[in-house]
Each structure stands twice: as structure tokens, then as C-alpha cells.
Amino acid sequence: MFAHIVWLVLRKDFTIEVRSLEIAYTTLFFAISCVLVFAFALVQEGRAPEGGAAGILWIAIAFSGTLALGRTFERERQAETLRALLLAPAARPAVYVGKLLGIVVLLLAAELVLVPLVALLFQAALFAHPIWLALILLTGTIGFAAVGTLFAAMLVRARSRDVLLPVLLYPITVPVIIAGVRATGALVAPEFDAGVLRVWLALLVCFDVVFLTLALWTFEPLMTD
Amino acid sequence: MPKSFIPAALVCGLMFAMAPILIANAPYESTMGLVQKIFYVHLPSAWMFLLGAIIGGIASVRYLFRGDPRQDRLAWAAAELVVLFGAITLVTGPLWARKAWGVWWQWDVRLTASLMGWMVAVAYMLLRKFGGPGSDKLAAGLALFGMANVPFVYISVNYWRTIHPTTNVVPTLPTSFGVPLWFSAATFLLLFMLLLRMRIRLEEQRARVDALYLSMDA
Numbered sequence: 080m081f082a083h084i085v086w087l088v089l090r091k092d093f094t095i096e097v098r099s100l101e102i103a104y105t106t107l108f109f110a111i112s113c114v115l116v117f118a119f120a121l122v123q124e125g126r127a128p129e130g131g132a133a134g135i136l137w138i139a140i141a142f143s144g145t146l147a148l149g150r151t152f153e154r155e156r157q158a159e160t161l162r163a164l165l166l167a168p169a170a171r172p173a174v175y176v177g178k179l180l181g182i183v184v185l186l187l188a189a190e191l192v193l194v195p196l197v198a199l200l201f202q203a204a205l206f207a208h209p210i211w212l213a214l215i216l217l218t219g220t221i222g223f224a225a226v227g228t229l230f231a232a233m234l235v236r237a238r239s240r241d242v243l244l245p246v247l248l249y250p251i252t253v254p255v256i257i258a259g260v261r262a263t264g265a266l267v268a269p270e271f272d273a274g275v276l277r278v279w280l281a282l283l284v285c286f287d288v289v290f291l292t293l294a295l296w297t298f299e300p301l302m303t304d
Numbered sequence: 305m306p307k308s309f310i311p312a313a314l315v316c317g318l319m320f321a322m323a324p325i326l327i328a329n330a331p332y333e334s335t336m337g338l339v340q341k342i343f344y345v346h347l348p349s350a351w352m353f354l355l356g357a358i359i360g361g362i363a364s365v366r367y368l369f370r371g372d373p374r375q376d377r378l379a380w381a382a383a384e385l386v387v388l389f390g391a392i393t394l395v396t397g398p399l400w401a402r403k404a405w406g407v408w409w410q411w412d413v414r415l416t417a418s419l420m421g422w423m424v425a426v427a428y429m430l431l432r433k434f435g436g437p438g439s440d441k442l443a444a445g446l447a448l449f450g451m452a453n454v455p456f457v458y459i460s461v462n463y464w465r466t467i468h469p470t471t472n473v474v475p476t477l478p479t480s481f482g483v484p485l486w487f488s489a490a491t492f493l494l495l496f497m498l499l500l501r502m503r504i505r506l507e508e509q510r511a512r513v514d515a516l517y518l519s520m521d522a
Contacts, residue, residue, distance in 0.1 A: 226449070233445060238436030246430055250423035251449050254456075257416070289452055300368040301445050 084169045088177025102150045110143035118200045132203030133263035148231040156235045171299040182224040203267045218283040219259035223252050225290040258282045318491045331480050339403040342396050348492035349392040354454050356386035361451025364444035381503035383428045390422035413460040414468045424450040
């Protein structure tokens with residue numbers, strides 16, 4: 080039953096998104112412009128700053144993720160569809176997980192373009208260990224989106240939600256960003272150190288578990304009027 | 305005379321009494337000298353910072369699941385104190401660090417986690433001020449995530465090799481350092497409780513005025 084509701088929410092979001100591709104296109108274009116701005120600012124005389132790639136990749140993910148979160152729930156607000164979704168006889172945590180999966184898939188799709196772009200512009204060996212990279216991106220994205228989905232859903236009713244989403248989201252997700260940057264940094268470092276990478280990856284998994292537990296626990300009372 | 309005058313005067317007196325003890329009685333630390341005395345302000349305010357985050361988190365959980373407005377007022381008051389004591393901690397820390405480590409700030413795990421905890425409290429205040437109606441629940445959710453940060457701040461120094469002194473320092477202090485520290489911690493706790501009580505009272509009176517306005521309209 081739980082999995083079925085998750086699937087229904089996910090499928091609904093995808094059906095709407097596939098018709099216009101509005102959020103996918105805007106998020107992707109924003110992420111690319113973000114990386115390009117960094118390239119213009121930091122790459123001088125054809126040389127990228129050393130060790131900058133990991134940070135720039137995660138900043139682009141965090142910025143475009145905030146944009147995608149805002150847009151996804153703005154769409155639910157316009158026609159009061161979020162209220163309809165919450166009125167449906169479905170477990171609230173299942174609705175949350177469905178929304179979360181939609182955001183994670185969207186961000187992973189954006190990362191498919193972002194990672195080669197960053198690797199190209201900043202001459203970073205991001206593809207040297209593809210499986211490790213995939214694990215870092217997946218755990219980091221889940222951690223960021225777990226908090227982001229909860230806050231974006233709650234902010235739907237608040238005033239000045241566009242400003243408040245990044246204001247609330249960044250201080251809380253900073254641990255995830257730090258762990259993601261450090262893990263990616265260890266991956267592209269000249270001498271690859273699996274031990275360092277494993278520590279940061281374990282920390283990422285740890286944050287995912289804490290954030291997901293807190294979000295699943297509080298989604299129901301937070302979304303009740 | 306306001307109700308809180310006598311407790312406020314008492315806390316004031318104790319904090320004034322603390323100063324000569326710190327300046328004259330507590331011995332000079334052998335390597336750091338006078339700067340070490342910042343520790344008597346830094347550590348108690350850091351404790352109050354974490355205590356405020358814990359109180360705010362627990363009150364928020366209770367508000368979320370039971371809907372008792374008193375818990376909401378407690379959480380708000382605690383969040384303001386987190387901002388206050390966090391600011392004291394984050395100002396006194398670098399003053400000490402400049403002398404002890406030679407730098408104002410280090411991106412050490414505990415320092416980063418404390419800064420983030422403080423920023424969550426500031427975000428909480430922004431949300432309460434500009435969030436409009438319905439932001440009380442959202443703020444409660446935020447306070448909960450802020451509380452999740454507290455154990456991280458506390459254990460970080462013992463698990464990572466950082467340059468911040470570990471939590472094992474306090475129990476091993478000699479009496480000459482320990483007595484001023486505990487005296488200072490006690491006065492900070494009293495100050496914390498007094499400010500919390502006054503802040504809740506203010507919020508209670510505000511809620512009463514709102515209720516009176518509403519009953520006038522009816």
C-alpha cells in the first residue's frame with residue numbers, strides 16, 4: 080500500500096513534468112549557467128584552480144536543487160493541488176517519499192549533465208572512479224532533497240517563501256554539502272585515497288538516515304493545519 | 305516595581321561577584337596567561353547555547369504533536385537565547401583562538417557545527433518574523449533539525465582529530481580552575497533561566513493582548 084501510493088505520487092509528478100518539461104529545462108539551464116559563471120570567474124589563462132571542481136559541482140547542485148524544489152511546490156500551490164493530495168486517504172509519509180523521489184530523480188538527471196561539464200571546464204578527473212562518484216552523488220542528493228522536500232512543502236503556505244527556502248535550507252544542509260565536497264575532493268585528488276573517501280561517504284549515509292527519519296516523523300504533524 | 309526585578313538584581317549581583325573571582329582568584333594558566341580567562345565565559349555560554357537548542361527542540365516536538373501554544377512560546381524564547389549565547393560563544397572563541405592557535409578561525413568540525421547551529425537559530429528568528437501566518441509549525445520543524453545538530457557539536461571533538469580542546473578537559477581540571485568555572489556556569493544558568501522566563505512572560509502577555517483584541521471585534 081505504502082509503495083503503491085509512493086508510485087502514484089511519483090507517476091503523477093512525472094506525467095505533469097513530461098508534458099511541459101518546464102522544471103527540467105529551467106533547472107538544467109540554471110545549473111549550466113551557474114557552472115559557466117564559476118568558469119568565467121575562476122579559470123584564468125586556461126588553467127582551472129586546483130581542487131575547485133568538487134566545490135563548484137556541489138554549489139551548482141545545491142543552487143539548482145533549491146530552484147527545482149521551489150518550482151515543484153509552486154506548481155502544487157497554484158491550483159491548490161497540494162491540499163487535494165493531503166486530503167486523499169493516503170499515508171502522509173508515502174506522499175512525502177513520492178515527492179522526494181521525484182526531486183531526487185530530477186536532480187540526478189541534472190547531475191548527468193553537470194558532472195561532465197565540470198570535468199571538462201575544470202580539468203578534473205571525475206570519471207576516474209565512476210562507481211564511487213555515483214555513490215557520493217546519490218547519497219548527497221538524497222540528503223539535500225530529504226530536508227529540501229520537507230521545507231519546501233511546509234513553506235507552500237508561508238509568506239515570502241522564495242526567500243525563506245534558501246535561508247532555511249542552507250544552514251541545515253551544509254553538513255551534507257561539506258561531506259559531498261570532501262568526498263568528491265578525495266576522489267579527484269592526485270593520489271586517490273579510498274580511506275578518506277569512505278569516511279565521508281559513511282558520514283553522508285549517516286546524514287541521510289538522520290534527515291530522512293526526522294522528515295518522515297514530522298511530515299504528518301507539519302502538514303496538518 | 306516589575307515582578308522580575310528581584311531575580312534580575314540577584315543574577316546581576318552574582319555576575320558582578322564573578323568578575324573579581326575570575327580576575328584575582330583564578331590562577332594564571334602557565335602557557336596562555338591572561339587569555340585563558342576567556343574560557344570562564346566561553347564554556348558556560350557554549351553550554352547555554354546547546355541547552356537552549358535542546359530546550360527549543362524538545363518544546364517544538366511537543367508543540368508539533370500536541371499543539372500546546374505554551375510549548376511554542378517556550379521554543380521561541382529558547383531560540384532567541386540560542387542566538388544570544390551562540391553569539392557570545394562565537395565571539396569569545398576566536399578571541400581565545402587568536403592567542404592559543406594563532407588564527408582567528410579554523411574550519412574545524414566543532415567550530416563549523418556550532419556556526420551552523422547558530423545560523424539555524426537565526427533562520428528560525430527570520431522565519432518567525434517574516435514567515436506570516438502558519439510559520440509557527442514550520443519553525444518548530446526547523447528547531448527540531450537544529451536540535452539534531454547538538455550531539456554533533458558535543459561529540460565532534462572526541463571523534464575527529466581537531467584542534468579544539470576535547471570534552472575530557474572539564475572533569476580533570478584542578479580545583480583552582482574548576483571552582484571559578486562552576487561558579488561562572490551557575491551564574492550563566494541563572495541568567496539563562498531568568499531571560500527565558502522573562503521572554504516567555506512577554507510572549508504570554510502578547511498572546512493575551514491578541515485574544516483581547518479578537519474579543520473586542522466579536
